Amino acid sequence: DTEVTQTPKHLVMGMTNKKSLKCEQHMGHRAMYWYKQKAKKPPELMFVYSYEKLSINESVPSRFSPECPNSSLLNLHLHALQPEDSALYLCASSITPAGNTEAFFGQGTRLTVV
Amino acid sequence: GESVGLHLPTLSVQEGDNSIINCAYSNSASDYFIWYKQESGKGPQFIIDIRSNMDKRQGQRVTVLLNKTVKHLSLQIAATQPGDSAVYFCAENPGGGKLIFGQGTELSVKP
Numbered sequence: 001d002t003e004v005t006q007t008p009k010h011l012v013m014g015m016t017n018k019k020s021l022k023c024e025q026h027m028g029h030r031a032m033y034w035y036k037q038k039a040k041k042p043p044e045l046m047f048v049y050s051y052e053k054l055s056i057n058e059s060v061p062s063r064f065s066p067e068c069p070n071s072s073l074l075n076l077h078l079h080a081l082q083p084e085d086s087a088l089y090l091c092a093s094s095i096t097p098a099g100n101t102e103a104f105f106g107q108g109t110r111l112t113v114v
Numbered sequence: 115g116e117s118v119g120l121h122l123p124t125l126s127v128q129e130g131d132n133s134i135i136n137c138a139y140s141n142s143a144s145d146y147f148i149w150y151k152q153e154s155g156k157g158p159q160f161i162i163d164i165r166s167n168m169d170k171r172q173g174q175r176v177t178v179l180l181n182k183t184v185k186h187l188s189l190q191i192a193a194t195q196p197g198d199s200a201v202y203f204c205a206e207n208p209g210g211g212k213l214i215f216g217q218g219t220e221l222s223v224k225p
Binding site (some may be wrong): 001003004019031033040041042043044045048050056057090092094097099100101103104105107108 | 146148157158159163179203206209212222
């Protein structure tokens with residue numbers, strides 16, 4: 001199994017809503033990542049989890065709250081988002097947290113904030 | 115800040131021709147580089163990687179070249195096919211567990 005699975009594929013939420021994005025991998029990878037991608041732009045790193053602990057937060061606003069319940073799961077909790085937060089949210093995983101091995105990406109969650 | 119960038123935002127080639135996509139990086143500490151292909155509505159897909167102790171690496175129809183002297187990375191695609199049409203990103207590992215993406219090149223293959 002070399003898949004990173006993200007749910008939901010599409011999400012529309014209001015600015016007062018609370019929602020969560022989910023990511024799952026069963027490759028035994030010990031690093032997991034959240035990226036944000038706007039149209040026609042490269043993915044931007046948001047968070048890195050290393051052995052289930054948050055190791056990197058790229059100064060992401062607190063309305064985005066990551067969680068890693070176990071080595072296979074990664075969540076991104078969303079609250080009080082703004083329309084400019086609309087984007088494709090990508091999850092990735094890699095064997096080690098060193099950043100020097102291939103990162104496998106999921107298909108992303110297309111988020112629209114209204 | 116330091117960043118990874120691409121020389122050409124768009125590239126249009128004829129089917130069967132070879133394609134060359136370039137990338138400039140500025141972080142001299144980066145020791146690992148990846149090329150990703152991203153099709154519309156999908157996540158980035160790994161194509162090939164290279165470590166800083168290598169100058170060249172070949173895969174199936176693809177070759178990555180690394181020139182550390184001028185901090186330049188290129189992806190060569192042989193006999194480009196319509197299915198190769200996508201946005202191509204280079205990414206670098208500057209250390210600290212990060213993987214940072216460059217700006218991307220959109221490759222369009224004309225039949």
